[in-house]
Amino acid sequence: MAIRLVGRQPDVSPDRLLSECVPPPRFADVRFATYRPAAGEPSQAEVLGVLVERGKVLAEPRREKSWWRRKAPAETLKPGIYLDGGFGVGKTHLLASLWHVSAGPKMYCTFVELTNLVGALGMRNAVEALSAYRLICIDEFELDDPGDTVLISRLLRQLVDAGVQLAATSNTLPDKLGEGRFQAVDFLREIQALAGHFDVRRIDGPDYRHRGLPVAPEPWTDAAVEQAAAARPNTSCDHFVDLYHHLGELHPSKYGAFLDGVETIGITDLRELTDENIALRLVVLADRMYDRDIPLIHSGLPLDRLFPAPMLKGGYRKKYLRALSRLIALAHAGMD
Known part of the structure; x- marks a missing residue:
């Protein structure tokens, strides 16, 4: 007998939301070694190399001082990496691979799941819980309204201050987030603050x-x-x-x-x-x-x-x- 989804009313606790912040089953077994850069798309191989090197650092246990401040002045290295590109070029594969090679504690979620988590926990509790992570990976990063812009900008600013590493994917450059959906110019300061956290890497290629x-x-x-x-x-x-x-x-x-x-x-x-x-x-x-x-x-x-x-x-x-x-x-x- 077929299942009826319409009759379902799941009860999801904040603890479950946190416990499920791992790569989805589709990406449970991906690794850098299983990513195949497309021929004729040099940006794919280039980004793979950058992430492999970052993964080597993140595989080490977290130290009291953030690795990027020990390696180079703060103004030359950013606390996060941002993978920009079209659909199906392997951004999520690479993001999940970085998560897999990194030492914990670590977290993986979509942007929507992150905003839902903050809503469930409240900002103060979310900052306290997430500041303990070494790495937070955010897939499908996109801002659809001013409230999300302010919320996530504030959250990431506090997490960066706490020494958390960030990695994100999107098909929208960070300084263009929200464009076309609300009056982004009114929130330019918040959007620029978000963009400032990331080293942006472009991945080109067709939708596989x-x-x-x-x-x-x-x-x-x-x-x-x-x-x-x-x-x-x-x-x-x-x-x-x-x-x-x-x-x-x-x-x-x-x-x-x-x-x-x-x-x-x-x-x-x-x-x-x-x-x-x-x-x-x-x-x-x-x-x-x-x-x-x-x-x-x-x-x-x-x-x-x-x-x-x-x-x-x-x-x-x-x-x-x-x-x-x-x-x-x-x-x-x-x-x-």
């Missing part, structure tokens, strides 16, 4: 997830999704509208727990999204699905028509493109 693949697989019929969900172990099946309404009742920090025990996700009657709030919730769900490598089977519209053209041209364009990239990869996995 779509090399040789069609844009999106053909949707299934409703009946086929329902039959597959009933036949496959630990497979969910929900109507698209019911699912996105239910997501609106859950805090995004619970979306990971929401998927506990699910091996394949079935969705019937996929439709074009017209509400930005619903679209952004689907982005978070897509990220959690991708983290856990959960295949997708669906009926209705093809995935490449999920987000309408105005959304793909708006301020959240990069979020939606990332979600499409990941959902299409999962849908191909669901065809097997």
Whole structure:
């Protein structure tokens, strides 16, 4: 019998949020040695070399004085490294590899998970808890509103002062975070403070997830999704509208727990999204699905028509493109 996600109401404690701050299963076994720089993309090999060297230092136990202050003047070396690049060039692979080789205590999370964690713990408790870490890796770093800008700028400033090393990935340069989504000029000081923490490294290359693949697989019929969900172990099946309404009742920090025990996700009657709030919730769900490598089977519209053209041209364009990239990869996995 298929699982109904709509009936789930997970209770997630702050302790669980902290304990789950490790690379997702998809990246549990990656290492620098398994990263393959693309031919003709020298930036990939260059960044790999930089991270390998940084990893050697971070593999040593944390000392009372920060390593970058012992190695060189503070103004020449920054406390964090920031990997900028398009979708599917291996940024998360490299970030997780750095986490794996580093000595603890260490933490790995997405930007959304970090903001959710601060919300759950409160700023004072979050600073106290996170200041104990040697390294904090932040995947998919992106600021969508002024509140997040101020919150994360304040948090990272205090963590850097405490000697915490930072590593982050994004497809938006740190001085461009928030651009197109709110009046970034009004928060320029905060954004520049964030950018100042990082040594920015650009990674070029095409999206490896779509090399040789069609844009999106053909949707299934409703009946086929329902039959597959009933036949496959630990497979969910929900109507698209019911699912996105239910997501609106859950805090995004619970979306990971929401998927506990699910091996394949079935969705019937996929439709074009017209509400930005619903679209952004689907982005978070897509990220959690991708983290856990959960295949997708669906009926209705093809995935490449999920987000309408105005959304793909708006301020959240990069979020939606990332979600499409990941959902299409999962849908191909669901065809097997």
